[in-house]
Amino acid sequence: MNDSAPDAGWFSGVDASDLESAAAAVRDGSSEVSRDWPALAVESGFTADRESYYDALKEATTAAARSAIESRERADDRQLVHAIRAMDDCERTANELAERLAEWAGTVDPDAGTGLEYARELASEDREAVAGEPAIRSLAERVADLGDEADDLREFVERRAPTVAPNLSALAGPILAARLVSLAGGLESLAKKPSGTIQVLGAEDALFAHLRGHAPSPKHGIIYVHDAVRGTHPDHRGSAARALAGKLAIAARVDHYSGERKPELEAELAERIETIQARTSDADIGNGDDDGEPAVDGDRDDENGGTNE
Amino acid sequence: MTVNRLSTAIGTTRTEARMSNGLLPTGVQRRTIDGTERLATRGEPVYGEPTDGEWRAWAPDRSKLGAMFELEMETGLEGGETVLYLGAASGTTVSHVADFAGPTYAVEFAPRPARDLLETAASRPRLFPLLADARKPETYAHVVESDVDAIVQDVATRGQARVALENRQFLADDGRLLLAVKARSEDVTREPSDVFEEVCTDLEEGYEIFERCRLDAYHDDHLGVVARPR
Ligand SMILES: C[S@@+](CC[C@H](N)C(=O)[O-])C[C@H]1O[C@@H](n2cnc3c(N)ncnc32)[C@H](O)[C@@H]1O
Numbered sequence: 001m002n003d004s005a006p007d008a009g010w011f012s013g014v015d016a017s018d019l020e021s022a023a024a025a026v027r028d029g030s031s032e033v034s035r036d037w038p039a040l041a042v043e044s045g046f047t048a049d050r051e052s053y054y055d056a057l058k059e060a061t062t063a064a065a066r067s068a069i070e071s072r073e074r075a076d077d078r079q080l081v082h083a084i085r086a087m088d089d090c091e092r093t094a095n096e097l098a099e100r101l102a103e104w105a106g107t108v109d110p111d112a113g114t115g116l117e118y119a120r121e122l123a124s125e126d127r128e129a130v131a132g133e134p135a136i137r138s139l140a141e142r143v144a145d146l147g148d149e150a151d152d153l154r155e156f157v158e159r160r161a162p163t164v165a166p167n168l169s170a171l172a173g174p175i176l177a178a179r180l181v182s183l184a185g186g187l188e189s190l191a192k193k194p195s196g197t198i199q200v201l202g203a204e205d206a207l208f209a210h211l212r213g214h215a216p217s218p219k220h221g222i223i224y225v226h227d228a229v230r231g232t233h234p235d236h237r238g239s240a241a242r243a244l245a246g247k248l249a250i251a252a253r254v255d256h257y258s259g260e261r262k263p264e265l266e267a268e269l270a271e272r273i274e275t276i277q278a279r280t281s282d283a284d285i286g287n288g289d290d291d292g293e294p295a296v297d298g299d300r301d302d303e304n305g306g307t308n309e
Numbered sequence: 310m311t312v313n314r315l316s317t318a319i320g321t322t323r324t325e326a327r328m329s330n331g332l333l334p335t336g337v338q339r340r341t342i343d344g345t346e347r348l349a350t351r352g353e354p355v356y357g358e359p360t361d362g363e364w365r366a367w368a369p370d371r372s373k374l375g376a377m378f379e380l381e382m383e384t385g386l387e388g389g390e391t392v393l394y395l396g397a398a399s400g401t402t403v404s405h406v407a408d409f410a411g412p413t414y415a416v417e418f419a420p421r422p423a424r425d426l427l428e429t430a431a432s433r434p435r436l437f438p439l440l441a442d443a444r445k446p447e448t449y450a451h452v453v454e455s456d457v458d459a460i461v462q463d464v465a466t467r468g469q470a471r472v473a474l475e476n477r478q479f480l481a482d483d484g485r486l487l488l489a490v491k492a493r494s495e496d497v498t499r500e501p502s503d504v505f506e507e508v509c510t511d512l513e514e515g516y517e518i519f520e521r522c523r524l525d526a527y528h529d530d531h532l533g534v535v536a537r538p539r
Contacts, residue, residue: 026439
C-alpha cells in the first residue's frame with residue numbers, strides 16, 4: 001500500500017474496485033504533504049475522471065470512517081469496566097453508610113427506618129426527631145448523593161454497554177454484560193475465553209477451592225443472576241448455565257471481532273433454555289448439553305452453585 | 310486544484326449571484342420558513358430543523374458559521390468551493406456547507422458524533438467523513454487535496470490557533486480561513502477578550518486577518534474570524 005512512499009495519495013497501489021483495501025489505505029495511511037490528489041489519481045489511471053475519483057473517495061472514506069468508529073467505540077470497553085466497578089463501589093459504600101446512619105439515627109428517631117431509602121428520606125425532608133443533630137442530616141445527604149451517583153453510573157453502563165458489546169448486552173442485559181467484561185478484564189480477553197471459563201467467571205473462590213480438592217466444582221459464576229439460570233429448576237441449572245455461557249462466548253467473540261448484530265443468538269438461547277426447563281427433575285440430566293464446554297467437571301450437576309446469591 | 314471561486318480581496322469582484330443575494334453564497338438564501346426569515350440551504354434535513362419544500366433552515370444559534378453569515382461577516386464564500394471542515398461533530402454545520410459547496414472534507418475525532426456524521430453524509434455524495442485528529446494533519450494529508458478554497462474550523466479545543474496554523478498547508482494562497490474561537494476552550498478563567506487577542510496574535514504567524522466579530526448574539530464567548538494565508 002502507500003506506506004512505501006511518504007507522500008503518496010491514499011489511492012496509490014489500490015485497485016479502485018477493492019473497497020476494503022481502499023478503506024484501509026484511507027484509514028491507516030499518512031502523508032507528510034497534501035497534493036492535488038484528484039488530478040494525480042486521474043493521471044495515474046486510478047479513475048477515469050475527477051467525478052469518478054470523488055465517487056471512489058466517497059465510498060472509501062465512508063467505509064474507513066465506519067470501521068474506525070466501530071473499533072474506537074469498542075475500545076470504550078475500558079470506560080465500561082471503570083464505570084461498572086465504580087457503580088459497585090458506590091452502591092456498597094452507600095449501603096454500608098446507610099446502615100451506620102440508621103443505627104445512629106435510631107438513637108434519636110423512634111421511627112428510624114433502614115437502608116438507602118431511609119437515608120434519602122432524612123436527606124430530603126426536615127424530620128423533627130433529628131432536627132437537633134445536623135451531623136446526622138449531613139451524613140444522610142452524603143449517603144443519598146452516593147446512591148444517586150450509583151444510579152447515574154448504572155444509567156451510563158446501560159447506555160454504553162450496548163455500543164461496546166451489542167450482542168453480549170442483548171443476551172445478558174447491559175449490566176451483566178458489563179460485569180462479564182469487567183471480570184475478564186476487557187472485551188478482547190472475554191472474547192478469547194472458552195465458554196467453560198465464562199460459565200464460572202465471578203466464582204473464582206469456589207473454583208479454587210474445588211481445584212484444591214475441598215469442594216465440588218462451581219456450576220456458575222456471575223451468570224447466575226441471568227433469568228435463564230435463576231429461572232431454571234436447581235437440578236438443571238448446570239445445564240442452563242452451560243448453554244447460556246456457550247451463547248455468551250459466541251456473542252463476545254462477534255462483538256469483539258466484527259461488532260455485527262446477530263439477533264438469532266437470542267432466539268437460539270431462548271429455545272435451548274426452554275428445552276432444558278421442560279425437563280422433569282428426574283430426567284436424564286447432562287445429556288444433550290453440547291452447546292457449551294463443560295465447566296470443570298461440568299457434566300456433574302452438583303447441588304452447589306458457585307455463587308451464594 | 311480546483312478553479313478558485315473566491316473573490317480575491319475584500320469587497321472587490323462580486324459575481325451576479327452574490328450581488329443579488331447580499332453576502333450569501335449561491336445555494337444559501339434568506340427564506341421565510343414557519344413565518345420567520347431564516348438562512349436556508351437545500352438538502353436532506355439533519356437535526357430537526359424546519360423546512361420549506363427542499364429548503365431547510367440553518368439555525369445560527371446552532372452553527373457558528375451560520376452566525377457568521379447572520380452577522381454579515383464577509384466570508385468570501387460564493388458556493389461550489391472545495392472545503393476542509395475541522396471539528397465536524399455530528400454534522401450540523403458541515404451538512405449546510407456541503408449543500409452549497411463542492412467537495413467537502415469533514416474531520417472529526419470523537420467517534421460518537423462521527424457516527425451521526427456518517428448518517429448526515431450518506432445523502433451528500435461530495436461530503437467525505439474523516440475520523441481524524443485535526444492536530445495531526447499528516448494522518449489525512451494523503452486524502453485531503455491541496456489548495457482547498459476554504460477551511461472552516463470549529464474545534465472548541467485548547468490550541469485553536471495551532472490547529473489553524475497546522476492545517477494552513479491545505480489552503481490555497483488566496484483561500485479563506487473561517488474560524489470560530491471558543492474562549493472557554495483556551496482558558497476558562499481568563500477574560501474572553503484577552504483570550505481572543507492572544508489567539509489572533511498567534512494566528513498572525515501564518516494568516517492575515519481580514520475581519521473579526523464577536524458571535525455572542527448567538528454563541529456566548531465565541532469569536533468569528535475571517536483570514537487568509539500570508
Ligand atoms: C463545537 S463542536 C463542533 C460543532 C460543529 N462544527 C457544528 O457546528 O455542527 C467541536 C467539535 O470539535 C471536535 N474536536 C475537538 N478537537 C478536535 C481535534 N483535535 N480534531 C478533530 N476534532 C476535534 C469535538 O469532538 C467536537 O465534536
